[in-house]
Amino acid sequence: MMTAGLWKAILAIGGIVAVAAFACLFSLREGELVVVSTLGDPRRVVTQPGLHARVPWPIQTLHRFESRLRVMDLPATELLTSEKKVLVLEPFVVWRTNDARRFLEAVGSRAGAEAQLRDLVTSKLGGAIGRLPFTQVISTEPGAVQIETVLEQVRADIDRLARAELGVAVHGVGLSHLGLPLQNERSVFERMRAERERIAAGYRSEGAERAAGIRAVAEREASRILSEARREATLVRARGEAEAAGVYSAAHDQDPELYEFLRRLEAYDRILGKDATLVLAADSPLFEPLFELTPESR
Template sequence: MKGIMRKKEISPKKISKIILGIILGLLLLSLNLIFFIVDTTEYAVVTQFGNPVSTILQPGLKIKLPEPIQSVQRFDNRIQVYEAEPLELLTSDKKSVKVDYYGTWRITDPVTYMKAVKDKVGAEARLLDVFSSSLGVKLGQYNLDELINVDANKLKLDPMIQDTIQKSKEKAKEFGIEVVDAQIKVLNFPAANQQSVFSRMKAEREQMAKKYRSEGSEEATKIRANAEMEQKIILSESYKQTQKLKGEGDAEAIRIYAEAFQKDPKFYEFIRALETYEKTIDEKTTLVLPSNSEILKYFERGKSGN
């Protein structure tokens, strides 16, 4: 009948393409289940029914049996930073201190790591024990003034940290972890003890300041005494030199006077009299002297001359 539609037939060529597509899809799916890529930032552990069968430390394209026979566990191989809450620990001299620290670590044995800690959360829980116990043991071997001191020769903080790192390395090996470094960010006193510690430090500094002031005052007294002694010596030498020069001047003056007197005794006597008048007589001077006084003889001569 013309009204009845004829059934559409699929050609053999089209069927072949469909089958080929299905085969390729299955092949790609199989390849995806068998092949996998390991990145440069990770390690991989191939497990078979949960048990590790191979460890892959180098990046690249790798092969395994398809799921669920074999599966891949991936772990970050980069250095990671661990930071925890500050710890309160005791020093060798029984001083309580608050230690804020951090540590760096990385995975070195992926299989041991997977069995011991499983993941990063488990690793950090183990590292808390590792770092806290190592810090507690090593810090307890040093006095407080060996960890906090302005004198670099007495400070032993760096050796303490190096001992802590070494002890942490030994403990972390059993978890497939390498401790790379550990450093103290803040070393302080617990809040409950800070005020008493600061008061004691203030008292010690005041005592030290008093000592320095006392030593300074004593040294200043010595300096002043030495300066005064030197001053007296200098003044004495100056006075001695002055007196010497003055004596020499007086002697020279006497010599000159003597020579002048020998040349003309009367003139010398007249000059000396004038000097005496100049020193003793002015417009306000009133003299009461006997008539035969030596000082009046030149006045008498002046009158007789007039």
């Protein structure tokens, strides 16, 4: 049987082995970077998650950094446009550590990195805004505002410097607020409103001018069509009257007495009209067609 002392020795040895194993291994999580320094000299950068070997402290030291995206909000700052007009901007920066060794040597911490980025953003953004006229930063004109293009240029400039000097990649530069100092907002908005009203008045005037032109063209076309219709109606009426005269002439040539009789009846019809009543004596000339009989009819 094993004595109590032997068990204690085994447990002690096991504990020593466990402690040694713990001291010689370290784990890396997703979204982390580790710089392994040997006697203060950064020798190795570990980027793959999992267990990794190391020499126990104090020979080797681990420096852990986040590699995930971070967002840093900058305080509101006043910048000048090319016409020296004041704008109030609240920028933000999206960044991450991409070179752990350079990051350790240049800034060493998140606070140090953000302090450097804050200075870079303020400097680069101030220079870019200072080259723009006010209307390319704030405007109601479609396509006039160039701030998005400027922000991308600022991001590219800062990213190049930050990668080379800080071990940081800059993925975005934006504005959470863009406006005017409170004392200037009212006057600027009034000018913008007046400008919009001037443009709207121009559009209305142009529309009225075009409408008048369209009406004039339509009236000329209507007059032309009406004139042609009247001319065509006159021609049709003339042809109809000529054809009627021809028919009357043919009827007169065939039977003059019948022609005169029918013409007289038409005259009576025009004289009496519809639903008219006329009382005449029996010897009235109007009754002659009824009483005059030819010898053949007798």
